[in-house]
Amino acid sequence: MTQMGRPRAFDRDLAVDKAVLLFWRHGFDSTSLSQLKEELGISAASFYAAFGSKEGLFREAITRYVDSYGRATSPLWNSSISPSKALEQALTESARMQTDKAHPLGCLLVISTTTSAENEHLQTLLSKARRRIREGINACLLRARLEGEVSALVSIEILSEIFCVFLFGLTTQARDGASYESLKKAIDAMMALVRSG
Structure with missing residues (x-):
């Protein structure tokens, strides 16, 4: 046998x-x-x-994914650095990760969105993961306001929305072939606008 x-x-x-x-x-x-x-x-x-x-x-x-590649946004919760530096690092690390050709381009939390009505609960799962990032951005900007990095005349709510649109929009740019270098220039311009305002 x-x-x-x-x-x-x-x-x-x-x-x-x-x-x-x-x-x-x-x-x-x-x-x-x-x-x-x-x-x-x-x-x-x-x-x-x-x-x-x-x-x-x-x-x-x-x-x-959140515990590995998604850690690119972890600077948002790093209170040992200035809020503007935390935002800049989160955007920069996200751009670097999303354009890295060692794995699929873009952000899984954005591109894996399910369109099937029967899987709406999975859309909720992804939305919850993205909401945590939104909350991190908002908290960072509130800290920036307290530390004088953002003018009291600027709406934190609107600025937070702008940052979220910018961050999640990196996925489309990365998937369309944008380089890290080009995205970094956009991030630098974005941060310059925030610091000047």
Whole structure:
């Protein structure tokens, strides 16, 4: 009787990392189960046992992205540097990350948006992740107001919205082939306007 070898161990962390890249490249709706199973190198039974569903894996992938690539915006919560420096670093690191060709371009939290009505709860998941960034920008700007880096005449609410539009707009620019250098020039101009106002 031929003795079968032991099945190869399943590396969950590696599987989630691979799923991050697939969802980042194709978005939730366009990433098929067959693509996921092939990329992860596991059977359907193993896939469902590990993640429950494509949605279950997507949720894990979003968490992994936020905890890794998404840390580009972490300066927003760094109170040891000036608020304007924190904003500049968050934008700069985001631009650097989004234009890095070692992985898909842009931001997963922006491009993986699901358009299917039946997956509206996943849109809420992504919106929540983006809202945390908005809150970080707003808190940074409020601190900038208190520290005299932003004029009392400037609306923090409007300025925060401008920064959010700028930050999330980096994704479109990166996906369209904008270089880090060109985005950095735009960031420098943006920060110069804030500091002068």
